[in-house]
Amino acid sequence: MDNESVLGLIRECFPQAVLGTSEFRGDISITLRREDWDAVARLLRDDPALRYTFLENLCGVDYLGRTPRFEVVAHLVSMQHLHRICLKVGAPEEDPHVPTLALLFPTANYQERETWDLLGIVFDGHPSLTRILMPDDWVGHPQRKDHPLGDEEIAFTFNQERIYAQKPFARE
Amino acid sequence: MTYPVPTPQDITGPALAGTTETMVLNMGPHHPSTHGVLRLVLELDGEVVVNVAPDVGFLHTGIEKTMESKTYQQAVVLTDRMDYLAPLSNNLSYALTVEKLLGVEIPERAQTIRVLMVELQRISSHLVWLGTHALDLAAMSVFLYAFREREQILDLFELVSGARLMTSYIRVGGLAYDLPADFLPTVDAFLKIMPGHVDEYEDLLTGNPLWLERTVGVGVIDAEAAIAYGLTGANLRATGVPYDVRKAIPYTGYETYDFAVPVGKKGDIYDRYRVRMAEMRQSISLCRQAWERLNEMPSGVYQTSDRKVAPPPKSEITHSMEALIHHFKLWTEGFKPPRGDAYVSIESPRGILGCYVVSDGSAKPWRVHFRSPSFISLQSLAHMGNGRLMADLVALIASLDPVLGEVDR
Numbered sequence: 001m002d003n004e005s006v007l008g009l010i011r012e013c014f015p016q017a018v019l020g021t022s023e024f025r026g027d028i029s030i031t032l033r034r035e036d037w038d039a040v041a042r043l044l045r046d047d048p049a050l051r052y053t054f055l056e057n058l059c060g061v062d063y064l065g066r067t068p069r070f071e072v073v074a075h076l077v078s079m080q081h082l083h084r085i086c087l088k089v090g091a092p093e094e095d096p097h098v099p100t101l102a103l104l105f106p107t108a109n110y111q112e113r114e115t116w117d118l119l120g121i122v123f124d125g126h127p128s129l130t131r132i133l134m135p136d137d138w139v140g141h142p143q144r145k146d147h148p149l150g151d152e153e154i155a156f157t158f159n160q161e162r163i164y165a166q167k168p169f170a171r172e
Numbered sequence: 173m174t175y176p177v178p179t180p181q182d183i184t185g186p187a188l189a190g191t192t193e194t195m196v197l198n199m200g201p202h203h204p205s206t207h208g209v210l211r212l213v214l215e216l217d218g219e220v221v222v223n224v225a226p227d228v229g230f231l232h233t234g235i236e237k238t239m240e241s242k243t244y245q246q247a248v249v250l251t252d253r254m255d256y257l258a259p260l261s262n263n264l265s266y267a268l269t270v271e272k273l274l275g276v277e278i279p280e281r282a283q284t285i286r287v288l289m290v291e292l293q294r295i296s297s298h299l300v301w302l303g304t305h306a307l308d309l310a311a312m313s314v315f316l317y318a319f320r321e322r323e324q325i326l327d328l329f330e331l332v333s334g335a336r337l338m339t340s341y342i343r344v345g346g347l348a349y350d351l352p353a354d355f356l357p358t359v360d361a362f363l364k365i366m367p368g369h370v371d372e373y374e375d376l377l378t379g380n381p382l383w384l385e386r387t388v389g390v391g392v393i394d395a396e397a398a399i400a401y402g403l404t405g406a407n408l409r410a411t412g413v414p415y416d417v418r419k420a421i422p423y424t425g426y427e428t429y430d431f432a433v434p435v436g437k438k439g440d441i442y443d444r445y446r447v448r449m450a451e452m453r454q455s456i457s458l459c460r461q462a463w464e465r466l467n468e469m470p471s472g473v474y475q476t477s478d479r480k481v482a483p484p485p486k487s488e489i490t491h492s493m494e495a496l497i498h499h500f501k502l503w504t505e506g507f508k509p510p511r512g513d514a515y516v517s518i519e520s521p522r523g524i525l526g527c528y529v530v531s532d533g534s535a536k537p538w539r540v541h542f543r544s545p546s547f548i549s550l551q552s553l554a555h556m557g558n559g560r561l562m563a564d565l566v567a568l569i570a571s572l573d574p575v576l577g578e579v580d581r
Contacts, residue, residue, distance in 0.1 A: 024512040025272050025469060053414075057526045057543040073528065075543075077516055079399070079413065082420045086515065105519050106175035107402025111550050118236075132197045133229040135578060143237050145459075 003028040006050065006085055019090075028072075029086035037072075037089045038099040044076055044085075045104055052076040055105035056084065058117040064145035069093040070121050074101065074108075091121055100126040118143035120132055175400050177551045179223040180213040187215070193224050201230050202449045205566040208576025212569075214562065221565055224557045226550045230581035237542040243271050244344055244507035247537065252338040254542060255578035257300050259330075259521035260293040263342035265542070268423055269516040269527040270344045273509035276481050279473045280556055281466070282346040283425045288359070288462035289332070289341060290424075290518075291455040295366070296325040297521035298452050302373060305445070305570040309386050314376050321369050324362055331355055344507075345482035346475025351466075359463055360480070366456050374449060387442040390557045391568040401552035404545050405523025406447045412437035417519040424518075431458050441571040448573075481507050497536055506535035522546055522573055542581060546574035 007030060012133040017036035022029050032040055044052040058060055068090035070075075070132045077084045091098050100123040101108040112123040113132040120141035123129060131138060140147055187196040194214075201212040209230040215223040235254060239247040251266045252259035264286060271278065278286075303318035325338040330353055333341040341348050377383045383489045393403070395411040408415060416433040418426040434450030436443030475482040483502050484495035508529040517526035523545030530539040549572050 025275060027514070029513070050211075055402060056513065056524060057528060059528055059541040061513075061530055061539045061541075063538075069347040073513075073515075075517075075526065075528075079420075084421065084515075084517075101342050102177075104179055105402070106400045107548055107551065109177040110548060111544075114547075127177070128182065130179055130181060130230075133368060134227070142234065147240075 002083070002087065006030075006044070006083075007049065009047065010023050010043065011042055013102045014040055022137060027086060031090065032089045034089055034091065034098060037087075038104065039076070040087070040103060041076070041101050050077045050078060052085065054079055055101065055111075057105050058108050058111040059120040060116065060121045060143075062119055062126055062143065062145045067092060072098050072115065072121060079130045091151065095122050096120060099124050102126050114168050117141070151170065173397070175397060175401060175552075176554050178223055178225045178554050180211075180225045183215045183223055183225050183476045184314065185212045193217075195257075196433055199565075201227075204375070206569060206576075207304060208573060208579075210569075210574065210576055210579070212565070214334060214340065214565075216562065219561050219563075221557050221560055221562055222491065224554050224565065226553055228547070228576070228579050231408060231416070231576050234579065235581045236540050236542065244537060245502075245506055245508070245537045247490060247540065248343055249338070249340045252543075254338055254581055255520065255575045256337060257336060258293050258521045259296075259339050260289050260295045261341055261518060262542075263340060263378055263527060264290055264424070264527075265516060265518045265520070265525045265527040266540075267342050267344045268518065268541050269514050269529045270509065270537075272514040272516055272527060273512060273531050274344070274481055276476050276478050278346055278476055279380055280425070281469050281471075281473045284348060284353060284462050285474065286342055286424050286470070287426070287429070288466065289329075291458045291462070292325050292328060292359075294455045294521045295452050295459075296322045298448050298455075301383065301448065301570075301573045303519075305384075305567075305573075306377065308566050308570045309383065311377065311380075311383065314373060315373060317369070321366065327440055328355070328358060328362065331358065343475070343482075345478065350471065350474045356463065356466060359459070363456060363460050363463065366454065370449065370452050377445070378449075384442065386567055387571075388440060388562075390441050390560065390564045391437070391571060392438060392440045393556050395551060397552070397555060398439065401555065402524070402547070402548040403552060404522070405519065406444055407450060408434065409508075410436035410443035410447045417517055417524055420451075421517070422488070423516065428460055429461050435535070441539075441567055443570045453564065502508065508533060517543065520545065522575065522578070523549065533544050544578040544581060546572075546576070549581040550579060552576055 013038050013168050017033050018130045020031045044050050054077040056077045061071045070091040072089050116129050117131045117134050195216045198212045200206040201209040211227040213225045219429050220377035235250050251262040254262050255569050299318040299322040306314035329530045330336045365519040390463050394529045398408050412435050413437045415434045431454045434447050479498040488495035511533045513530040515528045517524045526543030528541040529537050532538040557568050
């Protein structure tokens with residue numbers, strides 16, 4: 001099994017699905033259209049010639065400043081052919097939704113929960129998309145690039161008035 | 173076939189509403205048999221587990237996020253802190269991924285040392301698993317034997333890196349330091365005694381009727397379910413699937429070593445135990461092969477000669493302007509891999525440890541993600557534990573061998 005034949009089969013079954021491919025150090029990654037994300041994964045899992053039955057990794061990346069801003073990356077492994085491929089799907093900032101893979105691969109359950117928890121990418125159809133690593137009452141998604149890091153602004157003469165005005169000093 | 177992955181709310185919700193007859197019990201986060209700070213929410217009918225949901229995140233330290241504000245070299249020390257029973261495996265997965273981004277070649281001697289260290293690490297990690305697993309099932313003495321040998325391996329790590337646990341020995345571009353002169357003889361002495369010690373553990377447990385009663389036929393999972401849940405490592409191989417990354421997608425020259433991939437049949441706790449014991453023997457053989465190669469190689473080379481990635485030797489800095497510049501640039505700016513992303517997975521003692529790094533062309537990684545085997549294998553608890561006694565759950569957790577530092581990262 002090689003990258004080209006997998007790509008050929010996806011193109012054959014879903015002519016519109018592949019938005020682009022990129023190759024880096026011999027690894028190919030296939031960027032898919034959002035609508036076809038779970039259908040292509042199902043094809044790769046169930047096709048008797050491919051049998052990518054093992055979802056090894058699923059994670060998200062926040063490319064702040066790029067469109068689409070978010071990207072979900074999945075690495076599928078075929079234990080028969082000893083081959084791994086990388087699938088990617090983008091999600092725009094204003095609509096960070098991606099179809100879930102947790103119904104096809106139960107192992108995606110926790111990984112999608114983690115991705116939602118830390119990056120705020122919503123996986124449509126996920127059975128229980130709740131926080132997993134952060135506390136249940138946490139506000140925001142800390143692995144986003146624009147999430148405040150929580151450091152304290154240093155007061156200089158030019159900005160101390162503004163900073164001190166916000167600080168809860170003990171007052172008489 | 174459905175594969176449930178319940179959340180704690182699935183169990184506590186109906187219980188709080190008062191619509192169930194069963195009892196809800198919290199096990200953990202501070203419970204000795206959860207191997208860390210893992211909280212299990214159990215739904216119990218008497219002593220039988222109706223449903224179990226792990227609640228993780230108590231050890232979340234934001235390692236992936238922190239790495240984004242460190243340079244590539246600085247981030248290595250954070251990898252130690254994930255799977256604290258196998259820091260060298262973590263170092264290796266990260267180093268291999270960044271090296272793939274950079275496209276550097278690692279000299280053969282450094283690769284051989286990496287194999288030797290990682291296989292020693294596998295033995296030491298399996299020894300902790302064995303000791304604590306047996307301890308959970310009330311076999312106290314195995315713990316004492318297992319930690320006796322683990323101590324020797326930690327002494328070896330201290331010899332090469334100065335640290336017993338957080339070694340940070342495998343760096344991007346090679347290794348942190350060369351091997352000390354007395355390392356290979358010490359490893360030799362250890363490899364001579366270790367096979368006898370593995371026999372000793374097996375004498376204590378393999379045919380022990382009490383051990384068999386607690387492990388045979390308990391926590392069974394079949395191959396299809398194991399793949400669906402993403403179980404890897406010994407947990408997967410115990411179901412009969414001979415998938416090992418060292419054989420399937422070799423790294424660090426594993427294709428040149430002669431070793432077998434032990435597999436089980438039934439996928440119960442006993443099979444996982446047998447697979448891990450056999451793996452320890454294979455690791456000893458791998459260590460021996462690496463040791464023999466190292467004995468024949470001339471010493472000295474332990475990192476890549478690419479000065480943009482690995483620092484020049486101290487002796488050069490005193491008289492070479494070039495070397496001084498390289499040294500200065502490397503420790504002030506760091507190196508800058510080209511734009512792109514790379515994913516490398518290795519066979520850590522707990523299963524497939526994957527590392528995904530995105531580079532934006534700067535000296536700091538844009539995103540680092542670790543596919544941690546413990547985190548993913550915890551999902552299968554309900555599948556294996558439901559309908560069993562609560563005491564079986566204790567054995568089941570120990571047999572999955574989770575490390576909570578890696579679960580929560």
